[in-house]
Amino acid sequence: MKTINKIDNIIEALSRHEDPKSVSILEEIGTNSEIDEIREKTAHALIKKNTTDSLKVVVAKSGKGINDLSARVAMSSINEILSLNDKSEVLKVLEETMNSEEQKQDIKDTARSVKALITYSM
Amino acid sequence: MKITQSNFTLFKPLSKEERQEVHSNPFGINFKGNVLTSDVFESSKAKETNNTISNPFAAVTGKSKMVASAVVGSMNSFNEAFRSRINSIISFGRQVKDTIANSWEKAKNTEITLDFKGLAESISSKFNNQYSVNNLLKRPVDDLHAMFALEHATYKESLKA
Numbered sequence: 180m181k182t183i184n185k186i187d188n189i190i191e192a193l194s195r196h197e198d199p200k201s202v203s204i205l206e207e208i209g210t211n212s213e214i215d216e217i218r219e220k221t222a223h224a225l226i227k228k229n230t231t232d233s234l235k236v237v238v239a240k241s242g243k244g245i246n247d248l249s250a251r252v253a254m255s256s257i258n259e260i261l262s263l264n265d266k267s268e269v270l271k272v273l274e275e276t277m278n279s280e281e282q283k284q285d286i287k288d289t290a291r292s293v294k295a296l297i298t299y300s301m
Numbered sequence: 302m303k304i305t306q307s308n309f310t311l312f313k314p315l316s317k318e319e320r321q322e323v324h325s326n327p328f329g330i331n332f333k334g335n336v337l338t339s340d341v342f343e344s345s346k347a348k349e350t351n352n353t354i355s356n357p358f359a360a361v362t363g364k365s366k367m368v369a370s371a372v373v374g375s376m377n378s379f380n381e382a383f384r385s386r387i388n389s390i391i392s393f394g395r396q397v398k399d400t401i402a403n404s405w406e407k408a409k410n411t412e413i414t415l416d417f418k419g420l421a422e423s424i425s426s427k428f429n430n431q432y433s434v435n436n437l438l439k440r441p442v443d444d445l446h447a448m449f450a451l452e453h454a455t456y457k458e459s460l461k462a
Binding site: 192193209 | 430432433434437438440441442443445446448449450452453455456457459460
């Protein structure tokens, strides 16, 4: 089995794992990876997990998920959010991020844009 | 018109040595040393019934018997050629039989075994490897953490190379 396929399966397993530690593992190794491909796959896994903690990583953290410096990773994360069946949790996280006093303005702006996209697409 | 007796001496059966040379007579034709006479084709039964039953075969004339005898005489040379061909066919048949017999013996002595253990391992390695998602889900997240770190480092190195 190729290494990239092994990584795919590990990320997939972590996205389905019930243990809350799986989010921190994905964040620590996946979203901090130097490789765009790994960051993209990890962001998808965190969005698919669709929990408050996993969505906070891709929505409210600088340089991760929708805030990634790579346009490809950021756009891919937004598409994954738009394709979620249940968007209630992500809307809640986006709202919190937009209204947070501690967040940077660019992160708030991105959250606002994504929320508008979701609203228009519904 | 009469056929001399010398013509019929050609029909003498083969000696024992000659028979061995030609292996066998496949049709079982053996005159057992008897000399064919011109009456050989005349059935005694037919003779008896000749006058009573209107059988077309029974109405063979003496002349036609002579012709038939002549034909038998001329067949002798044909017999030689025929016998040599039959012998080659018999030899071929024996060769085929020997080949089949040898193949059968070989097949009987050939041991066919199936390595079920190796086969099962091969299948399990393909479908039941430790990196399948189902197997990874059974592991604790700490294991997945270590595996993720290891594979990520390996992948990073492979991209550099």
